[in-house]
Amino acid sequence: MRHSFSFSLSLALAWIWAGCSSSPTDALSGQIGGAENATVTVSNLGPNGYVAFDTVQADPRGRFAFHASAFADKALDIYQVNVGDNLFYIIADSLSRIQVSGDLPEDKGLATDIQMTGDKWSKDFAEFVSASAVLNDSLLQWKRTVTNSSLPAEVRNAAKAEYDAGRDQVVELARATVRAHRSSPVGLMAVEYLDLSADRALAKQVLDSTKALLGHSAAHRNLSRRVNQQPKPRVQQRRNGLIQPGMAMPDIALADPDGQARSLSDLRGKVVLVDFWASWCGPCRRENPNVVRAYEEYKDRGFEVMSISLDRDATKWKRAIEQDGLAWPNHISDLKGWGSVVTELYGISSIPHAILIDGNGTVVATHLRGARLEQELDKLL
Numbered sequence: 001m002r003h004s005f006s007f008s009l010s011l012a013l014a015w016i017w018a019g020c021s022s023s024p025t026d027a028l029s030g031q032i033g034g035a036e037n038a039t040v041t042v043s044n045l046g047p048n049g050y051v052a053f054d055t056v057q058a059d060p061r062g063r064f065a066f067h068a069s070a071f072a073d074k075a076l077d078i079y080q081v082n083v084g085d086n087l088f089y090i091i092a093d094s095l096s097r098i099q100v101s102g103d104l105p106e107d108k109g110l111a112t113d114i115q116m117t118g119d120k121w122s123k124d125f126a127e128f129v130s131a132s133a134v135l136n137d138s139l140l141q142w143k144r145t146v147t148n149s150s151l152p153a154e155v156r157n158a159a160k161a162e163y164d165a166g167r168d169q170v171v172e173l174a175r176a177t178v179r180a181h182r183s184s185p186v187g188l189m190a191v192e193y194l195d196l197s198a199d200r201a202l203a204k205q206v207l208d209s210t211k212a213l214l215g216h217s218a219a220h221r222n223l224s225r226r227v228n229q230q231p232k233p234r235v236q237q238r239r240n241g242l243i244q245p246g247m248a249m250p251d252i253a254l255a256d257p258d259g260q261a262r263s264l265s266d267l268r269g270k271v272v273l274v275d276f277w278a279s280w281c282g283p284c285r286r287e288n289p290n291v292v293r294a295y296e297e298y299k300d301r302g303f304e305v306m307s308i309s310l311d312r313d314a315t316k317w318k319r320a321i322e323q324d325g326l327a328w329p330n331h332i333s334d335l336k337g338w339g340s341v342v343t344e345l346y347g348i349s350s351i352p353h354a355i356l357i358d359g360n361g362t363v364v365a366t367h368l369r370g371a372r373l374e375q376e377l378d379k380l381l
Contacts, residue, residue, distance in 0.1 A: 024097070025067060025068050026065040026066060026067060026068065026097065027066050027067065027068045027070060027071045027092065027094075027096050027097060027098065028042065028065070028066040028070075028071075028081070028090065028092065028096070028098045028100070029063075029064065029065035029066065029098075029099055029100075030063070030064065030065075030098075030099050030100030030101055031061060031062050031063045031064075031101055032058075032062050032064075032083060032100065032101065032102055032103065032104060032111075032114070033062060033102070033103035033104065034062065034084075034086075034103055034104030034105075035058045035062035035064065035083045035084065035104060036058065036059075036060050036061065036062045037057065037058060037059070037060055038057075038058045038062070038064075038083050038084035039055060039056075039057060039058075039082075039083075039084065040055065040056050040057070040058055040064045040066075040081065040082065040083050041054065041055045041081070041082045042054050042055075042066055042070065042079055042080070042081050042082075042090075043079065043080045043081075043082070044074070044077055044079055044080075044218070045077070045078065045080070045217070045218040045219055045222070046218060047218070050080045052082075053070070054066055054070040058083070064083075068094070068097075071092060071093065071094050071096060072094055073094070074092070074093055074094055075093055075094075075216060075217070076091070076092070076093040076185070076213065076214065076217075077091075077092070077093070077214070077216075077217045077218075077219070078090075078091055078185060078188070078189060078217065078219045079091075079092055081100075083104060083111065084104065085108040085109075086104045086105065086108065086109065086110070086111040087109070087110060087111060088100075088110065088111045088114045088126065088129070089122075089125065089129075089189065090116070090119070090122045091119060091121040091122045091125065091185045091186070091189075092119065092122070096118070096119055097118045097119075098116055098117070098118040098119045098122055099116065099117045099118050100114055100115065100116050101114075101115050102114040102115050110129065110133075112129055112130050112132075112133035113130065114126050114129075114130075121184055121185050121186050124181065124186045125185075125186045125189050125190070128173070128177045128186070128190055131173060132170065132173060132174070132193065135166055135169055135170045135173065136170065138162075138166050139163060139166045139167060139170065142159045142160075142162045142163035142166060143159075143163055145159035146159045146160050146163055153337070154280050154312065154313075154337075155280075157278070157280060157281075157310075157337065157338065158280040158281060158282060160350070161278075161280075161281040161282060161283050161284065161350065161351055161352075162282050162283060164239065164283075164350040165282075165283040170193075171194070171195075174190055174193040174194050175194065175199065175202065177190040177193075178190045178191055178194065178199075178202055178203075178206060179202070182202075182205055182206045182209045182210075183209040183210060183213075184210065184213070185210065185213070185214060185219075187206045187209070187210065188206055188207075188210050188214060188219060188220060188223065189219070191203045191206050191223060192223075196226060196227060196230050197230065197231070200227060200230050203223065203227050204227055206223075207220065207223060207224050207227060239349050239350050240346075240347060240348055240349060240350060240353045240366070240367065241347065242346060242347025243346055243347060243355055243363055243366060244363065244366065245363050245364060245365055245366065246362065246363060247362070247363045248361055248362060248363075249264065249274070249355065249357045249361050249362070249363050250345055250346065251263060251264050251265045251361075252264050252308070252332070252341075252342060252345060252346075253265075253332075254308070254332035254333060254334050254341075254342075255332060255333070255334070256329070256330070256331050256332055257314065257317065257318045257321065257331055262306075262329075262330055262331075262332050264306055264361075265361070267304050267306060267330065268359065268360075268361060269302075269359045270302050270303065270304045270359055271298075271302055271303050271304070271356070271357070271358055271359060271364075271377065271380050271381060272303075272304045272305070272306055272356070272357050273291065273294070273303070273304075273305045273306070273354055273355070273356050273368070273373065274306045274308065274346075274354065274355045274356075274357065275291055275305055275306065275307045275308065275352070275353075275354045276308050276310065276342070276346070276348050276351050276352065276353040276354070277307060277308075277309060277310070277351055277352050278309050278310040278311050278317075278337075278351060279309070279311050279313070279316040279317050279319065279320035280311070280316070281310075281351050281352065283351075283352055284351055284352040285320070285324060287352045287369060287370075288324040288325075288326065289324075290369070290370050290371075290373065291305060291326075291354075291373070292324070292325050292326065292327070293374075294373050294374055294377060295327070295328055297374070297377075298374075298377050298381055299328075301381040302359070302381060303377060303381060304328065304330060305326075305328045305330060306330040306332070307321075307326060307328070307330065307331045307332070308332055308333065308342050309331065309332070309333035309335075310333070310337055310338060310340055310342075310343070310348075310351060311333055311335060311337065312335055312336065312337045313335075314335055317331075317333060317335070352369075353366075353367065354366070354367070354368040354369070354373065355368075356368055356373070356376055356377075356380075358380060364376060364380065
């Protein structure tokens, strides 16, 4: 009888814990650090926000499971999962079998360290959220440095350059994700990370591409309404947007590191990259190898670089030129930092920035980075 009782007790304990561990009949299950004994709810989007339709209690190890019956009448949609004071999103329907793992953040809000298996769409979106969180954390740190008036101007300027570059990265990550998943729920969710006033056309593409799959969902209807209510796309003033292709490039004459005057017009007849940078600018220094590679490749075909520095310290400026191997002779600066005459003349509000001009001094392209520079040079040379 003791053996029978022991077996029965074991069976009963297994039955009790079954609700907190994964099984083939679970639509959503997992184990998350920080979710110990937490209340876990799953909600779908209604007219007035997300409304919970099932709730479970995580066990002392942070394990939880929602039986497939919870999703029995659910169509493919975007669902919100709340774990205590945190939340994340899944893409699921009545056939879903999703497993999650990871850790909750210390602060309330979106859980960004969540991994998923069992559903590619949910997994892809979780990875996008994690990548966005890393970039946004960096942005927050740079912003704190920029706004810290007790720090030297050079330190804050360097942080501003990093912040501008990081902000561009966040937008491009969202756009790239939307483009890569424009026909899936992932694209529909990633659109929420975009500014519809600037990306209305891209959002409209996603709506059209996902209508058959998700047209029934509140998420699709809500986005459709917002896109339709969006005013005519405003003309955005792009950073460093004063100088545009087709314009005649204004001339400039400043001193080089040896005190010799050099002017842009001295290079007339050649294709010239006018490169705005500074020794304290991290993104500029990381872009320099691309400029060096282009110079070495095209210098014998009529290509030159005019580097205009926003430095204040001549020693640091000269050291950076040497350290980064900027072998061309055309380096100029008035050593006034952001107070330089070039910031107003060329409308420079962030660096790095590059403007490509042809042999007649006409602007061919702007905002060139990486491989784009070589693509433009191939056309001209």
